[in-house]
Amino acid sequence: MKNIRTESETSAEGVRTIALLSGGLDSMLAAAIVKRAGIEVIGLTVGFFVNASSEREARIASDVRKLGIPLRTLDLSEEHLEVIKFPEHGYGTAVNPCIDCRILMLKAALRVMEEEGAEFVITGEVLGQRPMSQHRRALDVAAVESGLGDRLLRPLSANLLPDTLPVVEGWISRGDLFSISGRSRQEQIRIARELGITDYQQSAGGCILTDKVYGARLRDSFKHVGKDAMGIDEFLILRYGRQFRISERVKVFVGRNARENETLAKFARERYAIEPLSVPGPLTLVEGDPSEEELFLAARIAARYCDHKDGVPVALGMSQSGDTRTVESLPLPTDDPRLAAWRIETRR
Ligand code: SF4
Incomplete structure (x- = not known):
């Protein structure tokens, strides 16, 4: 069982990251893991008309309160509309253009990263959790096509993926990160317990496109x-x-x-x-x-x-x-x- 480092052991003085938050457990955990390693975290939520709901907004507001981090909000409904109509990477089982959608979100996160003087972006993506957008090739494509490249860290699966800049630079170590893959949420629940996170939504839920x-x-x-x-x-x-x-x-x-x-x-x-x-x-x-x-x-x-x-x-x-x-x-x-x-x- 992996232990999470305490803040005093981190080597991340002055390093900032942008955490994409969806209202689900995974993205909240990713933010909590990186914050625990001593990195300053700024939350970012990207809204689309397909997932807009007052419940989602309330969950994200509650997540950032619990995490004690600031939140930036972007509405990309118009851009998302074009992605739904003309997805370069096609649709999933319904009309969900998940790969293009992830790229759109990551591009937005890159812009916010530059505006905020942050060094990298984190997401709650888990290798193999979603058939279309979270298999290894899709994760790689999203990193490259968003322009983030190795300024993208997926803390929950990072130890199953090549090291990216935050690890290479020593802002966070592999010991802080995890090797989760697949659809089971057992490991996330265990980590949530370890981090003292008790009140959460298992998944962000609610994209009508699926x-x-x-x-x-x-x-x-x-x-x-x-x-x-x-x-x-x-x-x-x-x-x-x-x-x-x-x-x-x-x-x-x-x-x-x-x-x-x-x-x-x-x-x-x-x-x-x-x-x-x-x-x-x-x-x-x-x-x-x-x-x-x-x-x-x-x-x-x-x-x-x-x-x-x-x-x-x-x-x-x-x-x-x-x-x-x-x-x-x-x-x-x-x-x-x-x-x-x-x-x-x-x-x-
Ligand atoms: S499920 Fe919907 S919001 Fe989520 S990545 Fe796919 S298209 Fe985008």
């Missing part, structure tokens, strides 16, 4: 809307509602609950909005350039999800750009097989 349903929806939008026409809103809306591709150019969103209806309403601009007038039911949005026939088909889908009696038309308000008209729409039968065929995540 979700298979979201992935199917995004691929559908790439094909039918086109990458060049897609801004952040076109990515965000894919999280909400049931989604039906009823033709090459037309897509229908149907809210699943009151909260989704409220969220979808924020995306109504430049889309048709359909709402029930006399019975409870969801907000439905129609995207694309629908023909009258397609609009009425969307209204029938909307009516299907309203409180209705079979065979009885539902009164719906249909609006676009401030113009509203009323339509009476016969709900599609609940077991209409086209509903399943149009559902984007189950289409073949």
